[in-house]
Amino acid sequence: MDEYNQKLIANVHPVNWVNPQPADNYDLVVIGAGTAGLVVAAGAAGLDLGLKVALIEKHLLGGDCLNVGCIPSKSIIRSSRVIGEIWKAQNLGLNVNKNVVVDFASVMARMRQIRAGISPHDSAARFKKLGVDVFFGNGRFTSKNTLQVEDTNIKFKKAVIATGARPVKPQITGIEQVGYLTNETVFSLIQKPESLAVIGGGPIGCELAQAFRRLGAEVVLFHSSSHILNKEDREAAEVLQKVLIKEGIRVVLNCKLEEVVTVTEGKRLYFSVNGHRDSVTVDEILVGAGRVPNVENLNLEAVGVEYDLKEGVKVNDYLQTTNPKIFAAGDVCMNWKFTHAADAAARIVIKNALFAPWGLGKDRLSKLVMPWVTYTDPEIAHVGIYAEDAQKQGIEVETIKIPFTSVDRAIADSEESGFLKILHKKGTDQILGATIVASHAGEMISEITTAIVHQIGLSKLSSVIHPYPTQAEAIKKAADAYRRTLLTPRTKKILGFLTKFS
Ligand SMILES: Cc1cc2nc3c(=O)[nH]c(=O)nc-3n(C[C@H](O)[C@H](O)[C@H](O)COP(=O)(O)OP(=O)(O)OC[C@H]3O[C@@H](n4cnc5c(N)ncnc54)[C@H](O)[C@@H]3O)c2cc1C
Numbered sequence: 001m002d003e004y005n006q007k008l009i010a011n012v013h014p015v016n017w018v019n020p021q022p023a024d025n026y027d028l029v030v031i032g033a034g035t036a037g038l039v040v041a042a043g044a045a046g047l048d049l050g051l052k053v054a055l056i057e058k059h060l061l062g063g064d065c066l067n068v069g070c071i072p073s074k075s076i077i078r079s080s081r082v083i084g085e086i087w088k089a090q091n092l093g094l095n096v097n098k099n100v101v102v103d104f105a106s107v108m109a110r111m112r113q114i115r116a117g118i119s120p121h122d123s124a125a126r127f128k129k130l131g132v133d134v135f136f137g138n139g140r141f142t143s144k145n146t147l148q149v150e151d152t153n154i155k156f157k158k159a160v161i162a163t164g165a166r167p168v169k170p171q172i173t174g175i176e177q178v179g180y181l182t183n184e185t186v187f188s189l190i191q192k193p194e195s196l197a198v199i200g201g202g203p204i205g206c207e208l209a210q211a212f213r214r215l216g217a218e219v220v221l222f223h224s225s226s227h228i229l230n231k232e233d234r235e236a237a238e239v240l241q242k243v244l245i246k247e248g249i250r251v252v253l254n255c256k257l258e259e260v261v262t263v264t265e266g267k268r269l270y271f272s273v274n275g276h277r278d279s280v281t282v283d284e285i286l287v288g289a290g291r292v293p294n295v296e297n298l299n300l301e302a303v304g305v306e307y308d309l310k311e312g313v314k315v316n317d318y319l320q321t322t323n324p325k326i327f328a329a330g331d332v333c334m335n336w337k338f339t340h341a342a343d344a345a346a347r348i349v350i351k352n353a354l355f356a357p358w359g360l361g362k363d364r365l366s367k368l369v370m371p372w373v374t375y376t377d378p379e380i381a382h383v384g385i386y387a388e389d390a391q392k393q394g395i396e397v398e399t400i401k402i403p404f405t406s407v408d409r410a411i412a413d414s415e416e417s418g419f420l421k422i423l424h425k426k427g428t429d430q431i432l433g434a435t436i437v438a439s440h441a442g443e444m445i446s447e448i449t450t451a452i453v454h455q456i457g458l459s460k461l462s463s464v465i466h467p468y469p470t471q472a473e474a475i476k477k478a479a480d481a482y483r484r485t486l487l488t489p490r491t492k493k494i495l496g497f498l499t500k501f502s
C-alpha cells in the first residue's frame with residue numbers, strides 16, 4: 001500500500017465509502033464494474049435522460065483491465081521493451097554496456113503509478129458524479145426483479161451481468177499446496193523472481209514470459225500444444241516462438257505437467273513430453289492457463305438465467321440472457337475476452353436494453369468485426385477470419401503475404417522477421433481477415449479493420465498513399481499485389497495499345 005496503491009484504492013474502492021440509499025426501482029442495475037459494467041453504467045447514466053442506474057462491484061472498480069490486466073501488463077512490457085532494444089543495440093551499431101541493471105522494484109513502482117494515474121476514470125467519485133448509484137458488495141439475484149448487495153435490497157426493471165472471468169486453477173498435483181502466481185497476484189511483486197515457470201503459452205503466458213525474461217528472470221514456458229499461441233496463425237506464432245527461444249526462454253511444448261513439490265531450492269515441476277519425464281526447479285510459478293467465467297454466487301437460477309461453468313452466461317446475438325430482461329456483456333459471456341470487446345458489447349447492451357422498443361433496431365454481437373493484439377515483441381495482431389475458418393465455412397479465399405524483408409522501413413529498423421498476411425475472397429478484392437507480425441502490429445491492424453468494417457476492398461486501399469518509409473506500407477504492397485493479379489493478357493494488351501498513343 002504505497003502512495004500509488006493508496007491513490008488507486010481511494011479511487012476504485014474508497015475505504016470510507018457508504019453505499020447510497022437505493023432508489024425505489026432502478027431502470028438498470030449492472031453487476032460487475034469492469035470494462036463492460038462501467039461502459040454500460042456510464043453510457044446509460046451519461047445520456048442525461050434521468051434513468052436510474054445502479055452499479056454493483058464486489059472488489060475494485062475497473063475490474064481486470066485496470067487493476068490486474070491490460071494496464072499493469074502493458075506498463076511492465078514497456079520497461080521490458082527497452083531491454084529488448086538494448087539487446088538488439090549491437091546490431092544497430094551501438095556499443096551498449098551489456099550489464100544493464102534492471103531495478104525491478106522501480107519497474108513495478110512505475111506500473112503502480114501509471115495504474116493509479118489512470119484510475120480516476122474508473123473511480124467511484126466519477127460514477128457518482130455521472131448520477132450512477134455505486135454499491136460495493138457482492139451482487140446476488142433474489143427474485144425476478146430484485147437483487148441483494150450485502151444487506152441492501154435493490155429493485156430493478158432491467159439488469160446486466162458483467163461479472164467477468166478469473167484465472168483457471170490448473171489441475172496439477174501439489175500446485176495448490178506449493179502456491180503459484182496468477183494475473184491477480186503477479187503485479188503485486190516487488191522483488192524479481194530469479195527464475196519463473198510460466199504455465200500456458202496463450203496471450204498472458206507469452207506476454208509475461210517475455211517481459212520477465214527481459215527483466216532478468218530465467219524463464220521456462222510450458223505449453224500443452226505443439227506451438228505457442230495455438231489459437232493464432234501458426235506461422236505468426238512460430239516467428240514469436242523463435243524470438244522467445246533466442247532471448248533465452250526455454251519453451252517446453254506438447255507437455256503435460258504432472259506434479260509440483262517444494263524442495264529446498266524452490267518449487268520443482270515434474271513434466272513429461274512424449275512420455276519422457278523431466279523436471280525444473282524455479283523460484284516462482286505463474287499460471288496463465290485460460291479463464292473461467294464468474295457465474296457462481298449470483299443465484300442465476302432465481303431469475304431463469306442459464307449458464308455453463310466453462311462457457312459462462314448463455315446469451316443470444318442481442319446479448320440477452322435466457323431472461324429477456326437480463327443482459328450480459330464481457331468476459332462472463334463472450335469468447336472474445338478483450339477490453340475493447342467488452343466495451344463494444346456494453347454499447348450493444350445499452351442500445352438493446354434501453355433503446356430498442358418492441359425489440360426494434362437491436363444491434364447484434366455477430367456484426368462486430370473484432371481485432372486483437374498480443375503485445376509481445378514482435379506483436380501479433382489479427383482481425384477477421386483465418387484460412388482454416390474459411391475452409392470450414394466453405395469460403396474460397398486467396399492469401400497475399402508480404403514479408404517484412406521486402407518493406408524498406410522494416411529493413412532500416414532491423415525488424416524483418418515479421419509479415420503481413422491478408423485473406424481476400426477469391427475472385428474479389430473483399431478483405432476477410434489479416435494477421436500482422438511486427439514490432440507495432442497493434443498500431444497497424446486498425447487500417448485493415450476499417451477496411452473490413454466499411455467494405456473498402458484491396459483496390460481502394462491500393463489508391464491510398466502510405467508515407468514512405470513506414471512499416472504500414474506493407475498494407476499498400478499487399479493491395480498493389482492484388483491489383484497486379486487483375487492484369488490479364490487482355491488488359492496488358494489494352495495498356496500496351498494506350499502507351500502507343502500517349
Ligand atoms: C494479464 C491480462 C492482460 C490482459 N491484457 C489485455 C489487453 O492488452 N488488451 C485487451 O483487450 N484485453 C486484455 N485482457 C483482457 C481484459 O482484461 C478483459 O477482457 C476485460 O477486463 C473484461 O472486462 P469485463 O468487464 O468483462 O470483466 P472484468 O474486468 O473481469 O470485470 C468484472 C468485475 O465484476 C466484479 N464481480 C464479479 N462478480 C461479482 C458479483 N457477484 N458482484 C459484484 N461484482 C462482481 C469483479 O470484481 C470485477 O471487477 C487482459 C487480461 C489479463 C488477465
Ligand SMILES: NC(=O)c1ccc[n+]([C@@H]2O[C@H](COP(=O)([O-])OP(=O)(O)OC[C@H]3O[C@@H](n4cnc5c(N)ncnc54)[C@H](O)[C@@H]3O)[C@@H](O)[C@H]2O)c1
Nearest residue numbers: 200201202203204205222223224288289290337373374375
Ligand atoms: N493482449 C491481449 O489482448 C490479451 C493479453 C492477455 C490476456 N488476454 C485475454 O485473456 C484471456 C486469457 O488468456 P490466457 O493466456 O490465460 O488463456 P488462453 O486460453 O488463451 O491460453 C492459455 C493456454 O494455456 C494452455 N494450457 C492450459 N493448461 C495448461 C497446462 N497445464 N500446461 C501447459 N499449458 C496449458 C492452453 O492450451 C492454452 O492454449 C485470453 O483469451 C485473452 O482474450 C488478452
